[in-house]
Amino acid sequence: MTDLVVNGQTVQVDAAPDTALLWVLREHLGLTGTKFGCGAGMCGACTVHVDGVPAFACLTPLDAVAGSAVTTIEGLPGEDDHPLKRAWVAEQVPQCGYCQSGQIMRAAALLEENPDPQRQEIVAAMSTNLCRCGTYNRIVKAIQRAAREA
């Protein structure tokens, strides 16, 4: 059994220590907002925060986050009133939507560190996350909006 804190709640997980945090979140805990895309840290669909720092859940073994605070899309404060989620709706960002949890988690970490990022800083930070529908420019606009309206 491994103890970890997910979205503010302590949970016990019965999984091998080297199990990817991604499978723990999605399949053991049913937090399916975090997505599986590549398993190789190449697409960012699985982006979560570990102690406030963005991490690829697919490359993070369970035992590395024992005792850490893990935040997923479901745990972003404010539920649908979170400035990024509001901005995502206002800019009508998602198409298929599959990568967007990871995009929003990456963006949340960026704004936490840099509340008023320049366009180039946004683009650089977001380049870890793939979107096959090509919503990249709308993502930038939504982050700018969230920074403005936060």
Add this chain to the structure above:
Amino acid sequence: MALTRRAFIASGAALTFVVGNSGILQAASAEAGQMQGLDANAWVRIDPDDTITIVFPSTEMGQGSSSALPLILAEELDADWDRVEIEQLNRDDRTFGNPIFGGVLYTAGSTGVYGYFDSLRKAGAQARRMLMQRAAGEWSVSLDSLTTEPGLVVHAASGRRLSYGALAALPGPLPSIPEVSEADFKARADYRLIGQNVPRRDVPAKSSGRERYAIDVQVPDMLYAAVLRSPVEGETPLEIDDSEALDVPGVLQTVTLPDGVAVVAERLEAAFIGKDSLDVTWSETAPARAFDSETDLTAYTAAAGDAARDGVAWRSVGDAPLAIDNAAKVVEADYLSDYAYHAQIEPMAAVAAVDSDGRGAEVWVGSQTQSWTMRTITEVLEATPERIRLHMMTMGGSFGRRTALTQEYLRDALLTSKALGRPVKVVWSREDDVKHGAFRPAAAQRLRAGLTADGKLSGWHHRIATPSVIAYFNPLRWDQVAPTDIISVRGSESKFYAIDGLLAEHVITERRARLAPWRGIGASYTSFAAEAFMDELAAAAGQDGLTFRLALMGDNTRGRRLLEKVAERAGWGRPPGETALGLSFAGYGDSMAAGIAEVALDRDSGSITVQRFWAAVDAGLIISPDNALAQIEGGIVFGLSSSLKESITIQGGEVVQNNYYDYEILRADEVPEIDIHLEVSDGPPTGIGEVGTPMVAAAVANAFYALTGKRLRRLPFTPERVTEALA
């Protein structure tokens, strides 16, 4: 998509309508208790509480038609959009299949809106008329004294109003289904929803992690399966040593499949570890072992240039060979393109819960076709459709990936669930998805054209050597359409130009990989060849690319406007400096697009950067301009990504690439500023999902020529190929 049938709670009767391609087929009124049987076939339901439920007949992969199609019906019904609920069609009900595909429920080819436009409008107008007739009877007034406001019938003279729900709940017989014609539809100026940027219904759930895809489904007692598939198409497992796999904690059993071995486990992680622990000896006799993408493309190139190889005419106008023979100057060039992978971010996944007798199942899966998904299930289980409870899940991208007649990821979920007697979720890894993908075919194209002494185009011959995609991914369809394959050659019709003496033909080559439709289908490579060649012709004629194209517009005034518009917005005509512009004019089906790329080049690395992209698009009537812009922008990004980066190679019958690290797609820091002008035109809707893609590759290649004087004639334009072109 959160499309759920709401509980029937209000008292009184609901009105239900069965819709087909000729409009409303049946209307019925039923009390709550009597709804059940009737409800199963209803496409539209008006409840006494004013909720209107509209069934969405396509499937959603990001294109937005789950909002757009119901909205068209709601427009003519004059429904209150806030009271409209959308429900996914979860059965193979051909009464309302896509007319573009002969009634098959199939979401592809940018056909959703234009395929269903007339029938949705008609059904909405008929339902509205029936509600007005009910009100006329209730108030004893004439029909033409009534109007509607969203969700209400209004008698202005007396100030009386009744909601649609109240009218539905009235007792008494229903009016007969009225005839309506084009004249009865709303004038476009009167639209309240169409053209108004009504927000997409799926966006809030997709902006909060709540949207549920097939890969997210969990059901009680569910197991997981990972499948080791044969590395080469056509091979079968001869010997299976699963002892190590069965030692993995949580692994329960292996199941031998026709072309693979499934490891079934209590946990997904155990299934994946178990799969990696399998030791399988495969047969080594499959012809596909000889597949080699480089050798095979060389053979296609020879076929394109071999005049003795007959082609299947795709479009013929006048006598192209004669026109070229008579020309003052003949220009000829070959264009090549590699296999391309869909790279949708959600890997293949499906959940199946097969009934204990093995002849029925509940299934959760994403696909672009209810019809072929249902067919896959009923064939695998030897079941009848009534025994299948299907849930068509929204897809994490698809781009043609989930279109095939037989869906093997679903088949594997069914077979493993049947074997274990429990629900099973099959999940492919990214590597599974790449290695066992189905690709846009590689193609070799020979373009040949004549120029008159004064530099006018005279004769155009476009030969495309590539396999038939349809023959592979849907043999049933091939039986109907052979030897004409729209998926392999679309775009080569070059119909937006007035060219006298045109021949576009398909030299059908041997299939040397698994194939599938891919965003833009044939146009993604035929329009590259055609528009890059058009630029070569302009240069050979000593003319500017814009001037040369404008001279070919004939009576295509809409096309002319697009070319002029995009040129104006991009500042066409400025001399190349650090960057240069390239023009392209393509489209998809009846939707037209003109594009200009601004390109920079790092000569040391051979790396091309597209800094800006301008597009002007005419897709007829637009349901949601904002979604159209998003789709076109996405299509441009898709086109850029494939133009600059994407290539699948095959050696010894195996796909060489593995994951996004060796099949790279465009990232945020590589995306240009994109400027799109959407031309509002009077035409019918003609599709927006793919129109952004085909123009892109040639615009980049033509800009590269403007910058360097060198031609890029093979997709993608990787740094190695760019360096080679510069040498």
